[in-house]
Amino acid sequence: MKRYASLLLGLAAIGCTHAIVGAAVPVEDDRSVRFPEFFEQAPLQVGDAGQPLLLEGAVLRALTLAADDFLPEGRTGLPCTERQASHVFRVIQREGIIFVRIDEDPAACGQEHPGLDSGARYAISRDGRILRRVLDGMEPYTAPVDAGAFEKAELGVSPSFDPQRPAPLPFLGPSDAGAPDAQTP
Template sequence: MATKRFILPAALLLAGCLRNPSTRDALVGDTSIDFPAFFEHPAVEAGADGGPVELTGTVLRAVELAAADFLGPQRADTPCPDRPEAHRYRVIQRQGIIFIRIDEDPRFCGLAVPGLHSGAQYAVGSDGRILRRLRDGEPGSSLTPTDAGPGIPVPTSEVGRSFDPPDGSVPLPFLIGPGRDAGTATSPSEGSFMAAPP
């Protein structure tokens, strides 16, 4: 009887470990793969001039795989900005790797600007495996930081200096005056903190 009570929690724990996103992320984080400059050259847009565009099945599968990974499961009530058709896809194929750049197309949903961090880059192998994923806003470990320059030196006498000493000899500016308390209707005399007169 005690064994049966132990089996269900153990099975649930094992199922949770199998779906651990950190393990999944480790599998798609091959930092030896560098992404190309997707916007270095103008792209040919499918259907822009009415001419035919041919995609191999491998490229189509890679785009579908990247879109499904980036956007997640789709339902009838999926918000417009989270649908595949509300995005633009830029594809570059090099050395057996299909590189895909996904960006939100706000005009599709009647918006003026895309959401913050609404894009991603994918490297997909010809076998259909995601080799690397880099969402906008995530640090790309293969990117070398640019030097910010020498900057402006701060005199040693100014390091850590505040303009009003915190020892109480000068009241803090937000405690002075008859201002109202953060959005309430009480006046300072009815309960707000004020500095004691010197």
């Protein structure tokens, strides 16, 4: 039993390499900082149309800080997905804060899809302090304020669930859900 616990602990540590590796950089974890929506608009891509790009030093420092915190350089023998060059970076500046979104670029490693929870968001002050770091999968999902009319329900209870009339999940066919088919007597 003890050996299995050690094995599970070791596997959990391997799965959390980003959180452990990034721990050397002080992070303030200011929960009052709200991240912008990085995918609301199509980004301008560096190098498009051969046009020069002006990048302020504070933005470069924020990008470097986020990249080095999430995927430190200088480590050897890393798989493709653990390298900075195998990621894409989105930057938004608002109210004196530089927001950086890092996502795995599956095409850089010959894959079609990125790994689950393979990205991170950073809020970095113009003076170079990491105000907040959120690794994908490490923060509970909350519906946006303007998400529309959602029914209120108790925590952990689906508002549309009626225990008197259980129904199969919509993506399952009748026979997949354990209910008899319409043709079965």
